[in-house]
Structures are given as structure tokens and as C-alpha cells.
Amino acid sequence: MNKTEHDLGRIREIVAEYEGDEHSLIEILQRAQEVYGYLPEDVIYEIARLKAIAPAKILGVATFYTQFRLAPVGKYLIMLCKGTACHVNGADGIENAVFEELGIRDGETSDDGLFTLKTVACLGCCSLSPVMMINEETYGSLTPEKAKEILRGYKA
Numbered sequence: 001m002n003k004t005e006h007d008l009g010r011i012r013e014i015v016a017e018y019e020g021d022e023h024s025l026i027e028i029l030q031r032a033q034e035v036y037g038y039l040p041e042d043v044i045y046e047i048a049r050l051k052a053i054a055p056a057k058i059l060g061v062a063t064f065y066t067q068f069r070l071a072p073v074g075k076y077l078i079m080l081c082k083g084t085a086c087h088v089n090g091a092d093g094i095e096n097a098v099f100e101e102l103g104i105r106d107g108e109t110s111d112d113g114l115f116t117l118k119t120v121a122c123l124g125c126c127s128l129s130p131v132m133m134i135n136e137e138t139y140g141s142l143t144p145e146k147a148k149e150i151l152r153g154y155k156a
């Protein structure tokens with residue numbers, strides 16, 4: 001996990017807002033992720049200290065829910081669908097195209113900090129398979145060449 005030191009003042013304020021509320025851990029983690037972009041290790045330890053909860057328990061919650069990220073993500077989050085329809089229609093080829101263009105595999109962030117790749121089970125638009133999303137934008141009926149072109153557009 002990332003060892004960078006973060007400004008813990010914000011997380012102390014957030015935790016203080018939930019004082020006395022014993023069921024607020026998920027909300028606190030959501031707020032923390034909004035502030036820091038992900039859940040850094042030092043922030044998790046600070047929450048653990050303030051709430052008197054074992055850090056391992058917080059980590060357990062953070063890894064259980066897919067909405068939480070334990071590593072920083074790039075400016076552009078690529079969600080590449082590997083659900084059945086997309087798999088049948090060539091998602092592996094798209095994944096390779098992303099690797100050839102950006103040098104990243106599932107869960108990795110490019111060296112320039114711009115792109116993070118995350119493979120997901122189904123994006124809910126199977127008729128457009130194979131599909132990827134970049135932040136809020138959906139790109140369907142992909143070919144490896146088309147995917148590379150789209151990525152180049154983001155780099156430019």
C-alpha cells in the first residue's frame with residue numbers, strides 16, 4: 001500500500017462529524033475517498049486510531065466493497081468490461097491494445113499518472129460489446145485499433 005504522508009486534518013474533521021455514530025464507517029470511508037481520491041494507508045490508520053477500530057477491520061471493509069480504492073488512480077480511469085458478451089466479442093484483444101498503448105494491466109496506473117485500468121464484470125450495455133468506459137464516457141463496438149485511437153485522443 002501507498003506510504004505517502006497525507007494531510008490528516010481533513011479526516012480528523014470528518015470523523016469528528018460522526019462522533020457517537022457507531023455505524024458510520026462506510027460513510028467515513030466514502031468521504032475520505034472523496035477527499036484523498038483513494039484510501040491511503042496513513043488515512044486508514046488515522047481513522048482506526050480515532051474510532052478505536054483495528055486497522056485490519058477497516059481494510060476488510062474497504063476491500064469488500066468495490067467502490068473503495070486502496071491505491072491512487074490516474075486522471076482517467078479505464079473500466080474495461082470482461083463480462084460474457086464482451087469476452088465473446090473480443091475484450092481480450094482490447095485489453096492487449098490497452099497494454100500496447102499504455103503499458104498497463106488490470107489494476108495498474110501508467111507511469112505518467114494519467115491512466116488506470118480496471119477490468120469489470122459487466123457495464124450494463126452488452127449490446128455495444130466490447131465496451132470500455134473512460135471516466136463517465138462509454139465507448140462501444142471496440143476493435144483494438146479503435147481502442148488505441150481513443151486512448152491516443154486522451155493522451156493528446
Ligand code: FES
Binds near residue numbers: 087
Ligand atoms: S458484458 Fe460487457 S457490457 Fe455487459
